[in-house]
Structure formats: structure tokens, C-alpha cells
Amino acid sequence: MDTKSLMVDIATKLFQQKGYKGVGLNELLKACNITKGALYHHFPNGKEELLIACLQSLNEAITTDIESIFQQHPSTQEATHAMIEKLITNLETDGTITGYTFSSIVSEMASLSEPVRNACGALYEKIQDIYRNKLLTDGFSIESASSVSLFMTASIEGAMMLCLTQKSTDPLRTISKILPNLLKEF
Amino acid sequence: MDTKSLMVDIATKLFQQKGYKGVGLNELLKACNITKGALYHHFPNGKEELLIACLQSLNEAITTDIESIFQQHPSTQEATHAMIEKLITNLETDGTITGYTFSSIVSEMASLSEPVRNACGALYEKIQDIYRNKLLTDGFSIESASSVSLFMTASIEGAMMLCLTQKSTDPLRTISKILPNLLKEF
């Protein structure tokens, strides 16, 4: 793996876990086992540029990951269940958020940096699109599919928040149990 | 208003908007028009102690606020609608999150400080309790009420996140439109 990709990979995890301001440059460099020279060679605009690269990388990773799950299951309901199961496994194995979320970055940076806000927005959008398309093939109307996909995104994101504060995966499990009711409703 | 309360009030807003690490002590002191001496007199353990005081204050404020809304409306559905309307108004008037959320603090601090994590957990718990009790009077079973109240908390929290990235109040509006479907389901 080349240095740049390595940096993005490690930085992504750190940013997800501790937030943008929560990760210092020195800490980051030590984790990657590189120096400032390397960082500013690949990312001349420094930390924020690295963050945006991380968000873009995350965008691709999440998209392909979720998309593959949604292709493997016939209905939105089953796909969602499988996806949340995977989220739970992730959360259980490394204790912190490393999955399809980046809430810390959103809430920290949305009001501070437009580029970062846009990158986060793009990511949410893409996730919602996958849900939406699946819902459409399930037979939902365009309007319903849009609303429900937003609802799914929001509730899963919120549930991860609750998992963090409770140090438990129960909230995600509950969401997983309740979501089907919503998907049948329409 | 005494100095201590003033500090908590202003700090609460700043922490909600910029996150914990996003607010420097000097910035905070300037906003309150006080000095370090005053801060460390009232909060000997510094910034983190202030944060916890803010979370506790927020706890009371949110609780009484939501509780009053839920008392004024007969059903969970109507109360929820009114509450989200208020959230939207808040978001529109000052552009940033100042309402019933503190997601930035959760995602930043949950893995770093146990006391902070607990304080955040207590707050979510209390909000959920209000929902749950209302659902019980609506005739929901204990189990259903617990699940649905968690679902409500998560989806509203997540929706605020989406509002931030989109710089729009639409996600909250969508949630508000969809939630009743869930509340009828059971």
C-alpha cells in the first residue's frame, strides 16, 4: 500500500473515533509512522485536505459495501437487516464507531467548513440513494421511497449515537426490529 | 443572573454549536466576559467540569420543555409533531443546533470521558422516558412503547444531523410526516 492510501486509511479511522479536532497531527503521524514532510507533500493544504480525502474514501468504501449487501438480498427489509447486523458486528469487534457513520465530523465541522459539510452531505445522499432505489424496486412510490430512505438513514445514524452513549448495541438491534414495521406500512 | 449560571448558559450554546474541543477556554471566557479566575473558582476541575454542568443544565431544560409540550397535547403523535415544529423553528432562527440535541459532544467525548458519556446517556434516557410514558397512555404495550420511543429518539437525532449537512430543515419535516405512520402501526 502506498503512503498516501495508508494515511487516508488510518486517518479515517481516527477521525471517526475521535472527531476532527480530537486527532492531533502528531498523533496521526505517529499512527501512520510517517513525518510531517510526507503529510504536507501529499496534502499541501494540511489536515482539512486530508479529512476531505478521508470522507471521499469513506464515501466509496461505504457505497460499495452497502451496495453489495443490498444486491445480495431481495428486499429492502432483508438487506437492511443484514446491514445493521454488520454494523453491530463492527461495533462489537472494535468498540468504537468505524462503520457507516461519521457523525462526529458532521456535528463538529458542518458549521465551520463548507467543503467538509458538502463532502458529508454527499455521503449521506449516496447512502440514501441506495436505500431509495431498493425501495423503488420493492414497489414503493417515488415519494414514499424518498421519505422512507431518509427516515432509515436518520434512524440508523441516531441509533449509533445511542449505542455510543450506552456502550451497547441494543439500540441498533431495536431499530433493526422496528424498521420492518415501517417498511410494511406503505 | 449569577456568574455561574451565566457561564453554563453561554457555554452550553457554544458546546452545542462547535463541540467540546471546538470551543477554546479563551473564546468561552470572552463570550461570558469573565476571566480564568472566575471559571476555575466555580469549576475547579476546569473545562470538563463545566461541560458536565452544561449537560446537566441541558438535561433539566430539555426535560421540562419537552414534558410541557407532551402535556399540552393529547396523543404522542400530536405532541411529537409540535415538538419537531419547535425544533425546526429553533434551527431556522439561529441556524445552528441549539435544541434538544448535543450530538457533537456525544460523538466527540463518548469514548474519551466516562462522566461525560454518562451525562449524555442520562439525557437521552430522560427524553426517551417522556416519549415512552406518553406512548403507554396511548395504549401501547410496555415493550412496544420502549422500542418506539427509542426509535423516535434515534430518528429525530439523526434527522438533525442530516439538517446540518444539508443546511435545510427538510429532513426534520420528513421525519415529522413519517413518524405518525409508525405510531399507528402498533
Next chain:
DNA sequence: CCTAACATACCGATCGGTCTGTTTACTACT
């Protein structure tokens, strides 16, 4: 030999926190 890919020393600014005054308010005693 020239450029990409680093390494490292260094920078001012800011971080949260401490320490030592000083002012104010209130109490206790004569």
C-alpha cells in the same frame, strides 16, 4: 540530474491549567 518522496528542525499561536494577587461582602466583637 532532476524531480518526487520524504525527513526534520523550527515557528508563532493557542491550548488548558495554575498561581498569586486584589476586591468585595459579610460576620463578629467591642
Next chain:
DNA sequence: AGTAGTAAACAGACCGATCGGTATGTTAGG
């Protein structure tokens, strides 16, 4: 009533550590 004492409520200078960022090397590959 006047005064002395005391503790709470600040104010502000100062601290080392760390922040993100820069400037100047050095090294290795084509």
C-alpha cells in the same frame, strides 16, 4: 456604630505542552 477579620469571588499574569503549519534539508528512483 465602627472596626477588624475572614472567606468568597473574582482578576490577570504566567506556565509548559501542544497545536497546525512552514522552510530547508536529504534521499532515492527514473
